[in-house]
Amino acid sequence: MSHQIILDCDPGHDDAIALLLALGNPDIELVAVTTVGGNAALDQVTRNALAVLTMAGATEVPIAAGCGRPLLRPIEVAADVHGDSGLDGVVLPQPTVRLDPRHGVDLIIDTVLAAAPKTITLVPTGPLTNIALAIRKEPRIVDRVAEVVLMGGGVHVGNWSAVAEFNVKTDPEAARIVFETAWPVTMVGLDVTHQALATDAVAERVKALGTPLAEFVLGLFAFFRQAYRDAQGFDFPPVHDPVAVARVIDPSIVGTVRVPITVETVGEQTLGMTVADFRRAAPPDCHTQAALTLAADRFWDLVIDAIDRLGKARDHA
Ligand code: PIR
Ligand code: CA
Numbered sequence: 001m002s003h004q005i006i007l008d009c010d011p012g013h014d015d016a017i018a019l020l021l022a023l024g025n026p027d028i029e030l031v032a033v034t035t036v037g038g039n040a041a042l043d044q045v046t047r048n049a050l051a052v053l054t055m056a057g058a059t060e061v062p063i064a065a066g067c068g069r070p071l072l073r074p075i076e077v078a079a080d081v082h083g084d085s086g087l088d089g090v091v092l093p094q095p096t097v098r099l100d101p102r103h104g105v106d107l108i109i110d111t112v113l114a115a116a117p118k119t120i121t122l123v124p125t126g127p128l129t130n131i132a133l134a135i136r137k138e139p140r141i142v143d144r145v146a147e148v149v150l151m152g153g154g155v156h157v158g159n160w161s162a163v164a165e166f167n168v169k170t171d172p173e174a175a176r177i178v179f180e181t182a183w184p185v186t187m188v189g190l191d192v193t194h195q196a197l198a199t200d201a202v203a204e205r206v207k208a209l210g211t212p213l214a215e216f217v218l219g220l221f222a223f224f225r226q227a228y229r230d231a232q233g234f235d236f237p238p239v240h241d242p243v244a245v246a247r248v249i250d251p252s253i254v255g256t257v258r259v260p261i262t263v264e265t266v267g268e269q270t271l272g273m274t275v276a277d278f279r280r281a282a283p284p285d286c287h288t289q290a291a292l293t294l295a296a297d298r299f300w301d302l303v304i305d306a307i308d309r310l311g312k313a314r315d316h317a
Contacts, residue, residue, distance in 0.1 A: 010038030010126030018241035024306025034104035040086025042068035050095035066104025070171035089223025132174035153274030154190035169272025193240035211311030255293035
């Protein structure tokens with residue numbers, strides 16, 4: 001079955017892989033891309049997204065720039081793991097894809113309203129600013145979206161503080177709006193993305209594809225690996241964002257539990273924590289799920305297959 005998705009992203013090494021997975025997987029139709037300030041400033045991540053689409057030969061996908069800063073707070077970029085450009089370590093092509101003149105929030109709203117009800121899945125892989133504003137600007141999207149499958153948060157882990165993840169902590173008010181809106185939300189958080197490690201074995205498989213796109217992906221992995229080693233003490237980098245896309249493609253790859261989740265917006269030590277309440281069975285109206293397990297081998301099979309398909313299509317273009 002084909003899934004239509006809007007990827008709202010801040011590329012970002014792992015966002016770039018999420019874009020490639022969405023473009024190269026036959027069960028996904030990437031109907032729009034929107035960008036949000038996060039890993040780097042908005043103009044940087046937008047240029048990166050355009051370059052990745054160009055690299056993948058995806059010249060027809062509508063792409064628009066969204067919000068440049070969180071709703072209430074100053075922007076806090078993640079230059080320690082993504083570099084100043086947001087996508088350090090690779091040479092990006094000059095984009096030939098053109099930017100849609102609409103604001104990203106409007107592209108989200110227009111795309112959702114133009115599609116049949118419950119056909120579009122939102123896949124946010126950056127701070128949730130655009131999604132929160134889209135809800136406030138056009139509340140009808142809430143009932144028209146099929147579901148929201150976001151990379152962010154975590155039940156037992158943080159990376160931007162002891163208990164908070166970057167995407168949620170960067171714009172906690174926006175995240176709270178998204179989690180507290182009564183639509184189906186799947187939180188693909190650090191509990192699972194920290195299992196999606198680009199190991200040497202994974203890099204070998206990518207290298208064996210032998211295409212320029214595969215080389216590009218290896219460049220992304222190499223920079224991300226070194227940065228994650230220096231900044232966070234990981235041997236291999238967790239490639240977070242494509243896990244959310246993989247969950248849409250094949251839900252059995254990412255195991256979830258239904259649990260009420262909200263976001264801490266006032267804590268001194270806990271700002272941006274995703275608070276999941278496991279005290280009792282989830283009530284019938286619970287609309288949130290937390291991802292807890294990952295079939296990492298099958299995840300990488302999907303990613304490598306997508307890079308292979310896209311790389312071959314490029315070679316024959
Ligand atoms: C990754 C990110 C931010 C900070 C670090 N240290 C690592 C980005 C990724 O793009 C992903 O979407 C999410 N935020 C993981 O926290
Ligand atoms: Ca991201």
